[in-house]
Amino acid sequence: MDTYIKQILSYLEYLTDTYHWQITIHDFHHITGRFISAFSPYHIHNNPFCIQLKNTREVWDACICRQPSLLNKLTEPIQFGMCHCGVEEFILPISYKEKKIGFISVSGYRTNTDIALQKLTHISEKFQLNFPHMKKLYFDYLNPNVPSQTLVYTLMAPLVAMLEYLYVKQLDLYHELDIPTHDESSTFTKALLYLERYYRESISLKDLCDFCHCSCSYMSHIFKQRTGKNINEYINELRINEAKILLKSTSLSITDIALSLGFSSSNYFTKVFSSYCACSPTQFKKTNHPKNV
Secondary structure (H helix, E strand, O other), X not given: OHHHHHHHHHHHHHHHHHHOOEEEEEEOOOOOHHHHHHHHHHOOOOOHHHHHHHOOHHHHHHHHHHHHHHHHHOOOOOEEEEOOOOXXXXXXXXXXXXXXXXXXXXXXXXXXXXXXXXXXXXXXXXXXXXXXXXXXHHHHHOEOOOOOHHHHHHHHHHHHHHHHHHHXXXXXXXXXXXXXXXXXXXXXXXXXXXXXXXXXXXXXXXXXXXXXXXXXXXXXXXXXXXXXXXXXXXXXXXXXXXXXXXXXXXXXXXXXXXXXXXXXXXXXXXXXXXXXXXXXXXXXXXXXXXXXX
């Protein structure tokens, strides 16, 4: 199975490197199983416009809450539309026995700017965002050149099939091991949702367990079992993955990035980043930021 995961990740890297598509996987039924941390770079839209919006908790919560409804409304193998923040995207459902279990998004486009700016104005007023700044990010970082739907479907359909097969293999594994999946999967999925919402803040194990209505020992056990990592390691991976995006695509300082991602100081951020990436944030930015390449 490890080889199969590497094949999926290699295909994702090929698509993102070749076509520069912003691909995210929205998993409602534990499709990626114990390999969840390997797929964490594909859980979050990585353009600076979306990243800035996510820094407002209420906007991020609204986005998460809309996803199950969006999934239920999907009627075609691929659809193109606009999210509540004005970002346009392709959506491809992932299914198992006619049940929708998740979807893939190819996002980051802008074509209908009039409607998008109306949405952005509404969100800015509702959540007290800096509209001129958000408007600038919208035009600077969203792509007006939308690929053809035929091309996107042709290249993304194999990824959909691979994830559907992965889900089947995960079910087979749990059945073979006689693991009760329903309650445990629900708790684990709820934990992932909580962490993806709040990983930029100070999160304690107790906070997470209170949210999921379970004991700390139970949460630690299922998290280690399904990801191979403890919760702090998983949180740091989420933070470091976003840090790499910010270092590559924005002019934010190391201190600003560290504090925005929930690190107590830039020194601690540098220590954690270096342990994951084998280089400092400054070195990473120097090597990967477009202005320095």
